[in-house]
Amino acid sequence: MKKISSKYVVWLVFGLAFMIGFFHRYSIGIIADPLREDLLLSTAGISLLSSMYFYTYGFLQIPCGIMVDAQGPRRVVLMGMSAVFIGSIFFALSPTPILLYIARALIGFGAATVFTSIFKIQALWFKPTEFATIAGMTAVIGNVGGMLATAPFYHLTNALGWRGGHLILAIITLMPILIIYGWITDRPPAKNDAEEGKEEYKKLEKSTEKQPQKQLQKQPQKITEGLKVVVSNPYAWVNAVILFMVFGSYMSFSGLWGPHFLRYVYEIPLEQAANLIMIYMAGVLIGSPAIGMISDRLQKRKRVLQTALLLLVAGWAMMILILPAFQKMWLLIPVLFITGSVSISPMLCFTNTKELIPQEYTGIATGFVNMAPFFGTSVINSLFAWFLRTEETAATYQAGALLFLLAAIIGFTASFLMKEGLETKANKMH
Numbered sequence: 001m002k003k004i005s006s007k008y009v010v011w012l013v014f015g016l017a018f019m020i021g022f023f024h025r026y027s028i029g030i031i032a033d034p035l036r037e038d039l040l041l042s043t044a045g046i047s048l049l050s051s052m053y054f055y056t057y058g059f060l061q062i063p064c065g066i067m068v069d070a071q072g073p074r075r076v077v078l079m080g081m082s083a084v085f086i087g088s089i090f091f092a093l094s095p096t097p098i099l100l101y102i103a104r105a106l107i108g109f110g111a112a113t114v115f116t117s118i119f120k121i122q123a124l125w126f127k128p129t130e131f132a133t134i135a136g137m138t139a140v141i142g143n144v145g146g147m148l149a150t151a152p153f154y155h156l157t158n159a160l161g162w163r164g165g166h167l168i169l170a171i172i173t174l175m176p177i178l179i180i181y182g183w184i185t186d187r188p189p190a191k192n193d194a195e196e197g198k199e200e201y202k203k204l205e206k207s208t209e210k211q212p213q214k215q216l217q218k219q220p221q222k223i224t225e226g227l228k229v230v231v232s233n234p235y236a237w238v239n240a241v242i243l244f245m246v247f248g249s250y251m252s253f254s255g256l257w258g259p260h261f262l263r264y265v266y267e268i269p270l271e272q273a274a275n276l277i278m279i280y281m282a283g284v285l286i287g288s289p290a291i292g293m294i295s296d297r298l299q300k301r302k303r304v305l306q307t308a309l310l311l312l313v314a315g316w317a318m319m320i321l322i323l324p325a326f327q328k329m330w331l332l333i334p335v336l337f338i339t340g341s342v343s344i345s346p347m348l349c350f351t352n353t354k355e356l357i358p359q360e361y362t363g364i365a366t367g368f369v370n371m372a373p374f375f376g377t378s379v380i381n382s383l384f385a386w387f388l389r390t391e392e393t394a395a396t397y398q399a400g401a402l403l404f405l406l407a408a409i410i411g412f413t414a415s416f417l418m419k420e421g422l423e424t425k426a427n428k429m430h
């Protein structure tokens with residue numbers, strides 16, 4: 001069977017898998033009420049059900065990265081998406097809450113395989129100077145999945161019920177499984193390397209081992225070596241710290257505290273506050289590829305990220321401290337948009353980590369730094385809740401939101417410790 005040779009099509013198919021994973025991440029809120037009624041779940045039960053995904057997803061990032069480096073992204077995603085497929089069917093047919101939890105954990109496990117895989121695909125198929133742009137697009141495609149899990153999923157489940165909705169999701173999951181199985185290879189066909197023609201691309205290919213997955217299969221000690229290479233790299237830790245702080249705040253604001261912060265601090269109805277979060281998310285969607293493109297054009301990661309993080313500090317300061325004093329709603333809209341667009345700038349940390357670690361360990365490296373935002377979110381969410389322990393007022397929400405400002409300042413400061421990956425690779429080549 002003729003394999004797909006367009007890197008964009010390959011990326012798009014993996015992107016579809018990423019989108020499905022993101023969809024599941026945010027799907028529980030919409031079906032919480034019917035789940036409560038049908039399976040007698042409490043609020044704590046709903047929260048646990050939603051968290052099952054995050055726990056498995058976060059903890060499995062490094063194991064998934066190891067598998068991706070050892071087995072190649074194609075096999076790992078096939079296995080992962082099959083787990084999502086089976087999990088969706090179990091979810092749809094679950095007669096008891098316990099089976100529902102198991103199904104959700106299975107979905108989380110499957111979805112966890114996709115991010116490290118898509119980054120490996122990007123590393124194997126795209127030129128280093130295209131990497132930040134395509135990584136930015138990956139974040140967009142994921143967020144589109146998250147958006148589809150809101151109103152469109154509401155309408156789907158209104159028509160078919162939560163069980164029917166999950167059966168439809170299972171059918172959609174078959175699409176990337178079948179395409180990847182039949183038409184996708186881990187690496188571009190050899191002739192594509194020649195077609196690329198760029199010196200830089202050829203040199204990079206030479207500088208990395210041709211068949212890393214076979215070697216890893218034969219030498220399990222290479223996995224330990226890969227872990228050592230990644231964990232002992234101080235620059236990978238710097239990127240993890242920035243991701244912990246900035247993505248932790250981004251997920252905490254957009255996923256939990258944002259609407260209530262705006263409601264209390266700007267004295268607006270919750271519905272209007274939720275609409276304003278959409279402005280922040282629009283900033284994320286536009287900022288992600290834009291920042292990646294600027295970074296690829298300038299061939300700089302550190303400087304671009306630093307500029308974005310400085311804007312982020314200014315954005316949070318305006319939103320938390322300055323604008324509430326003046327109650328200028330019209331200014332809040334551009335500030336939210338700009339803060340959203342720079343909140344996503346740490347996508348460059350994934351690109352930077354990938355550039356500092358040999359290509360054979362891209363999976364482990366991506367998995368290692370991708371754990372940080374999940375821990376960051378849970379720590380920031382809990383600390384924020386601490387500020388609200390006695391009462392929920394404008395002052396307590398403002399105090400909690402200062403965590404976002406503090407996290408941005410820490411992220412910005414940490415960015416001075418980053419090392420330019422593109423320069424490092426170029427220097428090694430000469």
Ligand SMILES: NCCCC[C@H](N)C(=O)NCC(=O)O
Pocket residue numbers: 115138139142146247251370
């Ligand atoms: N709204 C969720 C934030 C996601 C951050 C980022 N765009 C991303 O894709 N991270 C990787 C992941 O596995 O979630």
